[in-house]
């Protein structure tokens with residue numbers, strides 16, 4: 001008697017998610033980056049935007065800027081003009097930002113094992129960033145130039161009716177994995193999700209923004225790289241401690 005196999009009926013959402021996982025993993029493999037538009041839909045997108053605007057207007061953002069010490073003080077060209085605040089799932093008054101984090105975690109968990117040899121095993125909190133629109137941006141940089149463990153940068157944009165020709169604020173990536181194209185220009189559009197490898201494969205910049213520009217970034221960790229980074233950190237800490245002890249005036253020494 002043949003055992004009747006249960007039909008694993010995939011719900012439409014399940015099918016949707018599998019399709020998205022296949023698209024994201026293939027894109028990251030082939031191009032080192034991936035854009036997903038209309039990720040959550042307008043209702044959820046608007047809820048998240050409202051929470052971010054409320055955070056911004058409640059003065060929750062701190063200056064994220066790093067100023068380039070090399071330039072004379074007068075023309076201090078800010079390396080980075082964004083103001084940031086960190087949000088975790090469960091942060092008060094951030095239920096919809098929490099929902100976004102939940103959806104990203106699910107997507108990354110489902111993508112695990114399909115991202116080259118990377119094993120994603122954790123993430124940072126969500127960094128909510130606001131470029132104030134004063135013409136500041138972020139000079140070309142690499143998110144993770146020295147193997148700190150972060151392997152995928154994931155940015156969710158919240159800017160309605162963004163017109164780069166008027167508002168600037170373009171994200172320009174100079175992908176080293178794609179010699180064929182010089183740059184990838186990504187507009188910070190509402191409900192747009194962007195992934196890219198956080199390491200030196202993707203130097204990028206935020207061009208000067210002339211309108212308030214919101215984004216939420218989560219960095220996902222690669223287990224092995226994170227382990228190595230922690231180990232290096234511990235060794236550096238141990239050396240510093242040993243040095244301090246060696247330099248401290250030893251109590252046993254008799255005062256002259």
Ligand SMILES: COc1ccc2cc(-c3cnc(C(=O)NCC(=O)O)c(O)c3)ccc2c1
Pocket residue numbers: 064082084127129138143155170171188204205206215
């Ligand atoms: C030591 O504490 C901190 C805290 C927060 C930090 C945030 C960034 C960062 C990195 N990249 C971008 C970016 O590329 N944005 C692209 C876009 O918005 O389209 C950005 O906005 C911000 C870098 C260093 C940090 C150090």
Ligand SMILES: [Mn+2]
Pocket residue numbers: 141142143204
């Ligand atoms: Mn960056």
